[in-house]
Amino acid sequence: MGIFSKGEFTEKDWNHLLDRALPDAKQEMAKSPYDSELGFNMAKDARRVINGSLSLEDFHKKYSSSLVKEFGKEYVSETPPRRTGKGPQWAMVIDLRKCVGCDTCTVSCKAENRTPPGMSYNIVLETEVGQYPNVARINLPRPCMQCEKPPCAQVCPTRATYKLDNGIVVIDNDRCIGCRYCMVACPYGARSFDFGKSYEDEMIGFNDVTSPEYGVDRGERKKGKLPEGTVRKCSFCYHRLQRGEEPACVETCIGDARYFGDLNDPNSKVSKLAASPRAFRLKEDLGTGPSVIYLK
Numbered sequence: 001m002g003i004f005s006k007g008e009f010t011e012k013d014w015n016h017l018l019d020r021a022l023p024d025a026k027q028e029m030a031k032s033p034y035d036s037e038l039g040f041n042m043a044k045d046a047r048r049v050i051n052g053s054l055s056l057e058d059f060h061k062k063y064s065s066s067l068v069k070e071f072g073k074e075y076v077s078e079t080p081p082r083r084t085g086k087g088p089q090w091a092m093v094i095d096l097r098k099c100v101g102c103d104t105c106t107v108s109c110k111a112e113n114r115t116p117p118g119m120s121y122n123i124v125l126e127t128e129v130g131q132y133p134n135v136a137r138i139n140l141p142r143p144c145m146q147c148e149k150p151p152c153a154q155v156c157p158t159r160a161t162y163k164l165d166n167g168i169v170v171i172d173n174d175r176c177i178g179c180r181y182c183m184v185a186c187p188y189g190a191r192s193f194d195f196g197k198s199y200e201d202e203m204i205g206f207n208d209v210t211s212p213e214y215g216v217d218r219g220e221r222k223k224g225k226l227p228e229g230t231v232r233k234c235s236f237c238y239h240r241l242q243r244g245e246e247p248a249c250v251e252t253c254i255g256d257a258r259y260f261g262d263l264n265d266p267n268s269k270v271s272k273l274a275a276s277p278r279a280f281r282l283k284e285d286l287g288t289g290p291s292v293i294y295l296k
């Protein structure tokens with residue numbers, strides 16, 4: 001028998017590893033003050049809009065009266081403008097053969113984005129494969145995929161979640177009402193709710209430093225102050241991009257497994273890697289079009 005190679009792990013296996021780690025949608029929605037059934041149904045139909053089996057018009061027709069009833073004046077009916085496609089399309093390539101599973105990206109992301117206890121924008125899923133003595137440890141880093149067609153944005157009743165022209169999906173915390181419909185719509189488990197927990201007891205001064213959500217300086221963390229009570233997620237460190245820096249996870253990756261750049265530039269490293277026969281995207285069949293590309 002030959003030595004087990006990480007390349008033998010198929011796309012189906014990677015998707016399975018992700019699915020096993022997804023949060024329980026029913027439990028997530030149980031904590032929402034809004035209609036759970038409406039959230040689940042919209043999440044299901046948002047995926048149909050994305051795969052083309054339901055038109056956007058029919059989606060709006062089906063849900064607009066329920067949304068008005070449930071969310072009143074918070075409901076925003078207009079569809080956000082489509083991307084023009086001009087400028088960069090930020091993307092990340094992660095080489096799964098180079099990832100050593102050290103979790104440095106998870107730690108640097110937490111430090112950079114000041115996420116509270118129980119919340120990580122970037123996790124690394126791990127499993128062991130093969131049979132002794134031919135075994136390997138498999139690691140799957142999972143940030144937000146910054147989907148080209150994000151179901152999270154499709155279901156958001158307040159349009160707090162939307163896509164920027166550079167491909168990044170952001171949340172306007174001032175508009176987010178914490179309904180969590182986006183959390184059950186996301187097929188990648190990339191969103192978390194900020195319950196207002198703090199590390200202040202373990203780390204004096206934790207609340208003093210700002211959480212740089214989507215380029216907005218929120219100032220020190222206080223009870224009842226945003227982003228507490230809203231949904232949060234990875235934004236490819238949008239605040240760092242605005243300063244011309246790479247996302248924290250890319251800069252600190254021990255295995256040099258992460259690449260970041262503009263997919264619209266055919267000469268960029270990410271464009272070249274995305275064309276590799278090793279390249280794939282998670283749950284490609286859904287049609288969400290992730291901007292995170294993996295190399296198997």
Ligand code: SF4
Pocket residue numbers: 155156157158159160161171175176177178179180181182183230231
């Ligand atoms: S971003 Fe906020 S308002 Fe929009 S779906 Fe998510 S929780 Fe609801």
Ligand code: SF4
Pocket residue numbers: 143144145146147150151152153169185186187188189190191233288
């Ligand atoms: S991975 Fe989830 S949260 Fe991120 S853009 Fe896609 S659907 Fe939205």
